Amino acid sequence: MTKQVYLPDDVPSVGKKILTEAGFEVVIGSGRERQTMKQEGAQASAVLIGTQTFDGDIMDSMPNLKVIARNGVGYDAVDVDAATKRGIYVVNTPKALSGSVAETAVSELLAISKNLYQNSAAIHDDNWNYRKAHPGRDVAGKTVGILGFGRIGQQVAKKLSGFDVKIIAYDPFAKSTNNVEIVDRETIFKTADYVMVHLPAIPETKHSIGSAEFKMMKNDAYLINMARGVIIVESELVTALKNGDIAGAALDVFEEEPLPVTNPLVGLDNVLLTPHIASNTIETKAQMATDATKDIVRVLQGKMPEANVNQLN
Numbered sequence: 001m002t003k004q005v006y007l008p009d010d011v012p013s014v015g016k017k018i019l020t021e022a023g024f025e026v027v028i029g030s031g032r033e034r035q036t037m038k039q040e041g042a043q044a045s046a047v048l049i050g051t052q053t054f055d056g057d058i059m060d061s062m063p064n065l066k067v068i069a070r071n072g073v074g075y076d077a078v079d080v081d082a083a084t085k086r087g088i089y090v091v092n093t094p095k096a097l098s099g100s101v102a103e104t105a106v107s108e109l110l111a112i113s114k115n116l117y118q119n120s121a122a123i124h125d126d127n128w129n130y131r132k133a134h135p136g137r138d139v140a141g142k143t144v145g146i147l148g149f150g151r152i153g154q155q156v157a158k159k160l161s162g163f164d165v166k167i168i169a170y171d172p173f174a175k176s177t178n179n180v181e182i183v184d185r186e187t188i189f190k191t192a193d194y195v196m197v198h199l200p201a202i203p204e205t206k207h208s209i210g211s212a213e214f215k216m217m218k219n220d221a222y223l224i225n226m227a228r229g230v231i232i233v234e235s236e237l238v239t240a241l242k243n244g245d246i247a248g249a250a251l252d253v254f255e256e257e258p259l260p261v262t263n264p265l266v267g268l269d270n271v272l273l274t275p276h277i278a279s280n281t282i283e284t285k286a287q288m289a290t291d292a293t294k295d296i297v298r299v300l301q302g303k304m305p306e307a308n309v310n311q312l313n
């Protein structure tokens, strides 16, 4: 019988082509909701998922499942222990997206420094003079502090190398490089003008940045989080933004996604909010779909997965 690959969300055609050419049936689903996935994926030998929760209960509804492919890098929402107990591979696409996420991180750093969003909104509102009372900040001469100096953190440092900034990083497993000094965690919060979060969401990092860290930060410093919402204590960030403990924030990820419009972050004028778009580009989505589906094919053909190799772009 033809093996099924279940895609709760559609992916670029290059990925579907790899699956059909390898002889698999592609089942495009209608969303990430638990019951929907359980029904639509009941016959699946492989699934290709986003950031939705994928636990043992869902795995048990898919008795043929051999591989869970994360179309992305963070697999914090996949119960890897449950998969391992069931003999199911978990793969991801770390090589595909580091550069793209770093581009978005640097874009947001520049956008909050120059008030790009507010100035554009002001023009749309027929307010050319908004700029007068809202000068931006130069990036040159500032200190950028990177928390988590892995694939993405290193790409951020590379992209920033032409900006005349001092770059420091905290990561217990990383070493200083030509242009990046590894420092202790406190030094990041106390001295950086931009604190950039590129940590994995693991028990050690969950809610690890809150009021104590915001109080350590300089009043004119910015927080940029492109990693996972759960790393920040959101309510304490709101307080810090309102009290002026920090100058502003750029956030691509939130504890609850989609971010409810009732969340107190919405409407603050010193925060740039984007809907989890750091890797959401035409080129990177195609590369992620390619890497993930090639690994699905390998596993379903009885080979070892390859895309999940810790290698820089």
Ligand SMILES: NC(=O)C1=CN([C@@H]2O[C@H](COP(=O)(O)OP(=O)(O)OC[C@H]3O[C@@H](n4cnc5c(N)ncnc54)[C@H](O)[C@@H]3O)[C@@H](O)[C@H]2O)C=CC1
Pocket (backbone or CB within 6 Å): 072, 073, 074, 075, 094, 097, 098, 101, 147, 148, 149, 150, 151, 152, 153, 170, 171, 172, 173, 174, 198, 199, 200, 201, 204, 205, 226, 227, 228, 252, 253, 276, 277, 278, 279, 280
């Ligand atoms: N906004 C978005 O669309 C995207 C978000 N992400 C998030 O970015 C995260 C990072 O991705 P990569 O750089 O590829 O991962 P990575 O595993 O290459 O790098 C993470 C680094 O954090 C370090 N680390 C671990 N615990 C730490 C701690 N307590 N303190 C300081 N450093 C610590 C590790 O040693 C590692 O070097 C992912 O886990 C994912 O959640 C990834 C892609 C897209």
Ligand SMILES: O=C(O)C(=O)COP(=O)(O)O
Pocket (backbone or CB within 6 Å): 049, 050, 051, 071, 072, 073, 074, 075, 097, 276, 279, 280
């Ligand atoms: O790769 C990751 O970890 C991401 O956060 C990308 O998110 P997505 O799978 O595109 O919703």
